[in-house]
Amino acid sequence: MENQYYYYLTIFFVLIFYKYFFNPRRNNLPPSPLAFPIIGHLYLLKNKPLLTLTSLSAKYGPVLYLRYGSMPVLIVSSPSTVEECFTKNDIIFANRSRTMAGDQLTFNYTAYFWAPYGQLWRSLRRLTVMELLSSNSLQKTSNIRDEEVVNFTRSLFKFCNGRSRNVDLTNWICTFSFNLVNKIVAGTHLVSEEDAGMEKGIAMIERLKGIFFVDIPVLNMCDFLPFLRWIGYKGMEKKMSLVHNQRNEFLDNLLEEFRQEKVNVGNRVKQNTLIETLLSLQESEPEFYTEDVIKSIMLVIFVTGTDTTSTTIQWAMRLVLAHPEALHKLRAEIDIQVGNTRLLNESDLTKLPYLHSVINETLRLYPTVPLLLPHYSTEDCTVGGYHVPKHTILLVNAWAIQRDPEVWKDPNEFKPERFEAIEGGKEGVNYKFIPFGMGRRSCPGAGMATRAISLALGSLIQCFDWQSVGKENLALSYNSRIKIQKNKSLEAICSPRSNFVQLLSQL
Numbered sequence: 001m002e003n004q005y006y007y008y009l010t011i012f013f014v015l016i017f018y019k020y021f022f023n024p025r026r027n028n029l030p031p032s033p034l035a036f037p038i039i040g041h042l043y044l045l046k047n048k049p050l051l052t053l054t055s056l057s058a059k060y061g062p063v064l065y066l067r068y069g070s071m072p073v074l075i076v077s078s079p080s081t082v083e084e085c086f087t088k089n090d091i092i093f094a095n096r097s098r099t100m101a102g103d104q105l106t107f108n109y110t111a112y113f114w115a116p117y118g119q120l121w122r123s124l125r126r127l128t129v130m131e132l133l134s135s136n137s138l139q140k141t142s143n144i145r146d147e148e149v150v151n152f153t154r155s156l157f158k159f160c161n162g163r164s165r166n167v168d169l170t171n172w173i174c175t176f177s178f179n180l181v182n183k184i185v186a187g188t189h190l191v192s193e194e195d196a197g198m199e200k201g202i203a204m205i206e207r208l209k210g211i212f213f214v215d216i217p218v219l220n221m222c223d224f225l226p227f228l229r230w231i232g233y234k235g236m237e238k239k240m241s242l243v244h245n246q247r248n249e250f251l252d253n254l255l256e257e258f259r260q261e262k263v264n265v266g267n268r269v270k271q272n273t274l275i276e277t278l279l280s281l282q283e284s285e286p287e288f289y290t291e292d293v294i295k296s297i298m299l300v301i302f303v304t305g306t307d308t309t310s311t312t313i314q315w316a317m318r319l320v321l322a323h324p325e326a327l328h329k330l331r332a333e334i335d336i337q338v339g340n341t342r343l344l345n346e347s348d349l350t351k352l353p354y355l356h357s358v359i360n361e362t363l364r365l366y367p368t369v370p371l372l373l374p375h376y377s378t379e380d381c382t383v384g385g386y387h388v389p390k391h392t393i394l395l396v397n398a399w400a401i402q403r404d405p406e407v408w409k410d411p412n413e414f415k416p417e418r419f420e421a422i423e424g425g426k427e428g429v430n431y432k433f434i435p436f437g438m439g440r441r442s443c444p445g446a447g448m449a450t451r452a453i454s455l456a457l458g459s460l461i462q463c464f465d466w467q468s469v470g471k472e473n474l475a476l477s478y479n480s481r482i483k484i485q486k487n488k489s490l491e492a493i494c495s496p497r498s499n500f501v502q503l504l505s506q507l
């Protein structure tokens with residue numbers, strides 16, 4: 001009996017030894033720095049994870065393999081490896097992992113940016129693309145965006161009251177983004193025109209930012225070292241549950257207001273809104289469109305459609321304020337193509353290539369989702385000739401690729417012209433310019449985002465003169481989480497352009 005025990009024990013150790021030292025697949029894992037037992041490579045990521053990952057990739061190559069506690073993580077940082085991940089391995093990496101943020105904040109993974117790859121994800125993505133984000137539906141909602149730009153410009157003009165005024169652009173731009181998304185979802189404004197820029201409007205935007213722009217990482221220590229979750233690491237879970245409750249309450253109120261109005265005013269209220277569509281789908285397919293699924297779709301649009309868009313508009317304004325020659329060139333383009341007798345609108349955008357280049361260059365330098373969203377592999381595969389086991393998290397370092405001197409000339413300089421010069425249009429930047437991701441999980445809102453950003457930025461430049469307040473340190477404004485630092489609003493002095501006063505006062 002005792003002999004048998006030793007026999008099994010020896011086999012067990014031989015297998016472990018084989019798995020870790022002789023397994024040919026393991027030996028073909030991508031390069032990796034020294035790992036510690038239990039924590040793996042977490043010790044490397046204490047500060048500034050993005051910059052650390054970027055310098056590790058510079059040292060070990062564009063396919064890097066780390067272990068965050070118990071989780072294997074693959075980090076790719078070159079156009080060819082991105083291409084491999086999102087062409088031949090696209091389905092394998094089309095999943096998202098289950099995480100604490102996913103458990104707490106996604107209505108049980110029905111919020112489809114975090115949903116597992118499968119039927120539910122497919123149905124919800126198809127629905128929002130068809131109803132909201134396809135070229136056809138974007139065409140149908142172009143009047144909403146045009147109207148929002150008129151409201152935005154008119155409020156800012158009134159706020160200036162005929163003189164130069166210091167404005168908190170961060171707050172104004174967030175007001176524009178929240179109002180636009182709410183108009184599309186529910187047909188109403190969250191901040192009224194009279195309140196915009198005033199104490200009440202500012203407080204409202206701060207409250208909304210507290211609900212939707214929260215600083216919760218999509219992956220956190222508790223995902224890598226699950227025992228931390230049991231002991232309540234840094235109150236993370238409580239914070240997430242609080243945020244979820246606030247979002248839930250916000251969405252409940254929107255739905256309730258909508259239903260109430262329908263009862264009061266009848267069937268013809270606020271047609272062509274997302275809520276209207278969702279509620280009629282609920283009537284025809286109640287088993288699928290449960291209350292949670294409806295809220296999760298609204299949540300996806302609020303979470304993905306407000307923060308990224310407003311952050312990009314702010315970066316673009318920061319950059320053109322810091323580069324007056326770009327501001328003048330942009331304004332000249334708008335003046336020639338649109339003139340000063342009307343406000344720029346969506347039908348002008350195709351005639352404004354420099355505006356488009358400024359936005360692309362902003363997204364190249366300051367991608368709002370610099371590591372994209374984490375993907376998760378469901379099968380073994382190879383990337384860059386290395387073996388990648390299934391159940392590996394994939395992070396794509398878009399930040400590093402978009403600033404790689406091997407890929408871009410003068411990568412840290414703001415030169416929108418580079419996009420004008422790229423031959424082959426979109427094809428010319430494939431896999432080296434990836435602010436919206438690639439493959440089947442890429443951002444379906446890119447078209448809507450580009451239109452909203454172009455309109456907001458274009459009208460700010462068309463109608464107003466701008467002066468920086470002090471010298472912005474662009475590098476310092478970008479922190480390791482790659483959000484504009486929370487308490488660092490963008491301020492600038494704004495005055496209506498003299499040849500636009502008449503137009504603006506008639507809006």
Ligand code: HEM
Nearest residue numbers: 113304305308309369372373435436437441442443445449
């Ligand atoms: C500047 C603006 C935006 C940027 C830079 C951006 C970027 C991204 C990125 C990098 C991803 C992850 C891609 C991946 O996992 O590989 C993503 C996903 C997503 N974005 Fe955007 N986004 C923006 C605006 C929007 C807007 C306006 C909407 C919709 C209203 C939207 C909806 C989504 C959705 C639903 C997903 C999840 C897709 C999925 O998992 O299937 N985004 N976005």
